[in-house]
Structure formats: structure tokens, C-alpha cells
Amino acid sequence: MSASPRIAVVLKGYPRLSETFIAQELLALERRGLALEIWSLRRPTDAARHPMHAAIRARPVYLPEYLYQEPLRVLRGLAAALRRPRLPALLGQFARDLARDPSASRLRRLGQALVLARELPDTVTHLHVHFLHTPGSVARYAGLLTGRGWSFSAHAKDIWTTPDWELREKLAAAAWGVTCTRDGLARLDALGPGRTALAYHGLDLSRFPAPPPPRPPRDGRDPGAPLRLLCVGRLVAKKGHDDLLDALAALPPDLHWRLDLIGGGELRAELEARAGASGLAGRVTFRGALAQPAVVAAMREADLFVLPTKPAPGGDRDGLPNVLMEAASQELPILATAFAGTPEFLVDGAHGVLVPPGESAALATALTRLAAEPALRRRLAAAARACLVRDFSEAAGIDLIAGRLAASAGLPMPERERTACAS
Incomplete structure (x- = not known):
């Protein structure tokens, strides 16, 4: 009896702490019965x-990060590609891409695709890629060479910097795709109308404890009980x-606070x-x-969560941060x-407080106000959790993706996972 079809998931890096989604x-997807392979x-x-x-049951397979590090593996991929009838189509597409993007990265993606195409088991009937930029190129080239269909999940940087x-x-070539915000969907629909569906990541609440007991009404007036601020995000x-940091420096000197900043990244030394x-x-810790x-x-110990995202130089921006x-x-x-x-999840004044991006003065004003009003903080937090439970559980998005993956891979339609959310 032949083995059941499998789905290869192509990722830029795996595992990553910043990509909990x-x-x-x-x-x-595995809990819904889909057999996955991870290629990073x-x-x-x-x-x-x-x-x-x-x-997660699937164990990652790592493609050559740099082609010179595994030359024999790359050469075997090239030798296998020379025997494939679809090679001319791939080379034609690659030549057009290279003319518009003459970079070492473009050559590296071709080499990774050749390795992927050679090493994919015959049981893999569909490719799915997270991020449309460089991982999308590898999946597209491998799919074109092997005749497999491919689909995508677009997120943030890939939408705004590609x-x-x-x-x-890529939108025209993919079988289908999803993205995780209406903001990103609008950009993709402007370039490829109807090719992408909205699928919020949501949250699997069964993995999280119930909220802690009501927090102490710290307001920053007592130096022995400073307001506990928390920010979680890559630096x-x-x-x-x-x-x-600029907003914190502008707070009144008699407002007592502490900030825990969780995340690693390239700007740590500069921010310190x-x-x-x-x-x-x-x-600041x-x-x-x-x-x-x-x-x-850390969230259970904090009094206020702060995340002041904004557009970065070069156009990079967040989607809807799971944090x-x-x-x-x-x-x-x-x-x-x-x-x-963010405004797709939180309504200003109803589920949290939102200020304009890039405006530290507005951030400082909001921090001062929220510090002084513990009751307002409690009301906003309770409303945000109610919104999360009602509208942002992971089930709807996973059902959509699982159903489409199963259809593309030739698998039976998966059943919804029956798990109870924490209340």
C-alpha cells in the first residue's frame, strides 16, 4: 500500500522564538491529522x-544556508535537475528574476531549490511556504522544477519589502495563499486580486493559564511599589x-516604574x-x-504591556503581533x-489604548494616564480578553488552512480539533 501524501512546509529559519505563530x-495542523515535513x-x-x-512531530531538514558550505549536496541537486523535463521552464523564470534582482541571494535561492527538489520524498504532494520573499522563491522554484503545487502564508516583512x-x-503562480491581517491583505489584493484569503493566527488558549488574580492597583506614586511595565519583541x-525609551525619559520624575524588555536582536547594544x-x-532590564x-x-507579574510598533526604514512593519x-x-x-x-484586534478606548506610531510624546502621555488609573487598566484588560476569546481563537484560521492544504495535497478533509478554551 502506498504511503499517505505529505506536505512540505518551507521556512526561512526553524525553530525561532520570535515565530510562535x-x-x-x-x-x-498535525493535530488535525496532516502529515508535515519541515524544510528550513x-x-x-x-x-x-x-x-x-x-x-511538533515533524523534524526539520536544513537546506544549505550557504551553497559553498555543502557543495556536493548542491551538485547532486544540479545533476538531478539536468534530468528533469521542467528544467528549461525553471531556468527561464530564474533568468527573468535574476535580471531584475542580480544578487547573491537570488543565486542562493536557486541552489537551495535544486537541493529541495532532489531531496523531497515522492510522498510529498504539495509545498507550503511561510513568507513570500526568499522562502517563497525557494518553494516556487522547487515547485516549478518538480511539478508540485505550492501555497503560501504571508505575514509582514515579506508583504511590505518585496x-x-x-x-x-508569485501571487499568480501560487495555488492559493493566506495572510494574517486585513492590512496585509489589502496590499496583496491590490497586486493579485482574489489570490489571498484572510486567516488570523489567533491564539490556542488551551496552552495558556487562566488570568492571574486581580493585580495590585499600583499607580507609580509609591517608590516601594513601582509600576511594572513589560515590552516583548525582537530588538x-x-x-x-x-x-x-524616549517616552519613559519624558515621564514625570515622581512617577516610579520599572520596565522589563524581553527580546533579542541587532539593536540591543544601541538601545542599552x-x-x-x-x-x-x-x-530598564x-x-x-x-x-x-x-x-x-512575566506577563502575569506586570501591570501594563507596551508595544509601540512603527514602520522601519526600508518599509518593514509588523502584522498583528501574537504577543x-x-x-x-x-x-x-x-x-x-x-x-x-493592531487596530484589527484592539479598539482604542475599548480594549486598550492606541497612540500614533513614532510619537514618543503621545506614548508618554498615555503611560502617565494609564499609570494613574488602575481601574481603567482593569476594564480595558478584561475587554481585550473577552474579544480574544470571542473573535481570535486559532480555530477558524487553522480550519481554513488545514482544509486548503488537504485539498491541495490530495488528503481527506481534516476534522476540526475539539479542544476547550480556557475560560
């Missing part, structure tokens, strides 16, 4: 792992940590220097990248910016 999706363009750089990564011509052609420009120059070093249990524990939903799961009040997908 991908791990959550992989685990949910890069090896992990995070020392820690989320518990979800251990629960050139229009490339997005337009990159689009997260707006520089605006947060900024905090020191602003006289904040003693009140850089905790680095942490696994999800430690993040949730906002994680904060809401713990009834942690949220102060964020009215940017990207």
Missing part, C-alpha cells in the same frame, strides 16, 4: 525553545523600542546605550530572548500603536 500553526533555509540561532517545538513585480508574479527598528544616556539604565513559559510568567493576544490572555492591560494589524 508558526509553531502554533504547525502543531495545530537556516539553522536556529536561539538557544532556547518553546514547549510547542518539542510537541518588490511589486515579485509579489505580483529591531519596527518594534519602536527607541520611542518607548540609549537607556544609559537617558538616565534609565537602573530602571534587558532580559534577552526567552521561551514562552518565561514570557507568560498582544498573549498579553490579553493574561488580562494584562495593553498600550500600543494604531499601526499595521
Whole structure:
């Protein structure tokens, strides 16, 4: 009897602490009975792992991150490609892409695609890729060479930094795609109308504890009980940590607070220097990248969650950060910016407080107000969690993706997972 069809999921890097939404999706798809393989363009750089990564059955296969590191593997991929009838079509597409993007990265994606095409088992009948930029190129080239269909999940950076011509052609070539915000969907629909569906990541509430008991009504007036602020996000420009530090430096001197900043990234040294120059070093703790249990524990101890995302130089921007939903799961009040997908989850004044992106003065004003009003924080946090439970569980998005993947791979339609959400 022949083996059941499998789905290859192509990722830029795996596992990654910052991509809990991908791990959550992989685990949910496996629980719906889909057989997955994970193919990653890069090896992990995070020392820690989320518990979800251990629960995912599929073990990652790593493509050559740089072609010179595994020349024999690349040559075997090339030799196999020379025997495939679809090679001329691939080379034609690659030549057109290279003319518009004459980069080493483009050559590397071709080499990775050749390896992927050779090493994919015959049981793999469909490819699905997370992120439309470089991973999308690898999946597209491998699919074109082998005759397999491919689909995509687009998220944030890939939508906003990939050139229009490339997005337009990938949207036309893919069997189907999803994205996680209406903001991103609008851009993709403008380039390829009707090719992409909206599928919020949502949150699997069964993985999270019930909210903690009501938090103490700290308001920052007592130096012995400072307001506990928390920010979780990679230390990159689009997260707006520089605006947060500037806002904290502008707070009234008699407002007592502490900030825990969780996340690793390229801007850590710069942000630590900024905090020191602003006289904040003693009140800001850089905790680095942490696994999800430690993040949730920090959320349960905090009084206010702050995430001031904004557009980065070059156009990179967030989608709908899952960490906002994680904060809401713990009834942690949220102060964020009215940017990207955040307003699709939080309504200003109803579920949290939203300020314009890039405006540290507005952020400071909102921080001062929320510090002084513990009752307002409690009301907003309770409303955000109610919205999360009602409208942003993971089930609807996973049902859509699982159904489409099953149809594309030639598998029976999966049943919905029957798990109860924490209440």
C-alpha cells in the first residue's frame, strides 16, 4: 500500500522564538491529522525553545544556508535537475528574476531549490511556504522544477519589502495563499486580486493559564511599589523600542516604574546605550530572548504591556503581533500603536489604548494616564480578553488552512480539533 501524501512546509529559519505563530500553526495542523515535513533555509540561532517545538512531530531538514558550505549536496541537486523535463521552464523564470534582482541571494535561492527538489520524498504532494520573499522563491522554484503545487502564508516583512513585480508574479503562480491581517491583505489584493484569503493566527488558549488574580492597583506614586511595565519583541527598528525609551525619559520624575524588555536582536547594544544616556539604565532590564513559559510568567507579574510598533526604514512593519493576544490572555492591560494589524484586534478606548506610531510624546502621555488609573487598566484588560476569546481563537484560521492544504495535497478533509478554551 502506498504511503499517505505529505506536505512540505518551507521556512526561512526553524525553530525561532520570535515565530510562535508558526509553531502554533504547525502543531495545530498535525493535530488535525496532516502529515508535515519541515524544510528550513537556516539553522536556529536561539538557544532556547518553546514547549510547542518539542510537541511538533515533524523534524526539520536544513537546506544549505550557504551553497559553498555543502557543495556536493548542491551538485547532486544540479545533476538531478539536468534530468528533469521542467528544467528549461525553471531556468527561464530564474533568468527573468535574476535580471531584475542580480544578487547573491537570488543565486542562493536557486541552489537551495535544486537541493529541495532532489531531496523531497515522492510522498510529498504539495509545498507550503511561510513568507513570500526568499522562502517563497525557494518553494516556487522547487515547485516549478518538480511539478508540485505550492501555497503560501504571508505575514509582514515579506508583504511590505518585496518588490511589486515579485509579489505580483508569485501571487499568480501560487495555488492559493493566506495572510494574517486585513492590512496585509489589502496590499496583496491590490497586486493579485482574489489570490489571498484572510486567516488570523489567533491564539490556542488551551496552552495558556487562566488570568492571574486581580493585580495590585499600583499607580507609580509609591517608590516601594513601582509600576511594572513589560515590552516583548525582537530588538529591531519596527518594534519602536527607541520611542518607548524616549517616552519613559519624558515621564514625570515622581512617577516610579520599572520596565522589563524581553527580546533579542541587532539593536540591543544601541538601545542599552540609549537607556544609559537617558538616565534609565537602573530602571530598564534587558532580559534577552526567552521561551514562552518565561514570557507568560512575566506577563502575569506586570501591570501594563507596551508595544509601540512603527514602520522601519526600508518599509518593514509588523502584522498583528501574537504577543498582544498573549498579553490579553493574561488580562494584562495593553498600550500600543494604531499601526499595521493592531487596530484589527484592539479598539482604542475599548480594549486598550492606541497612540500614533513614532510619537514618543503621545506614548508618554498615555503611560502617565494609564499609570494613574488602575481601574481603567482593569476594564480595558478584561475587554481585550473577552474579544480574544470571542473573535481570535486559532480555530477558524487553522480550519481554513488545514482544509486548503488537504485539498491541495490530495488528503481527506481534516476534522476540526475539539479542544476547550480556557475560560
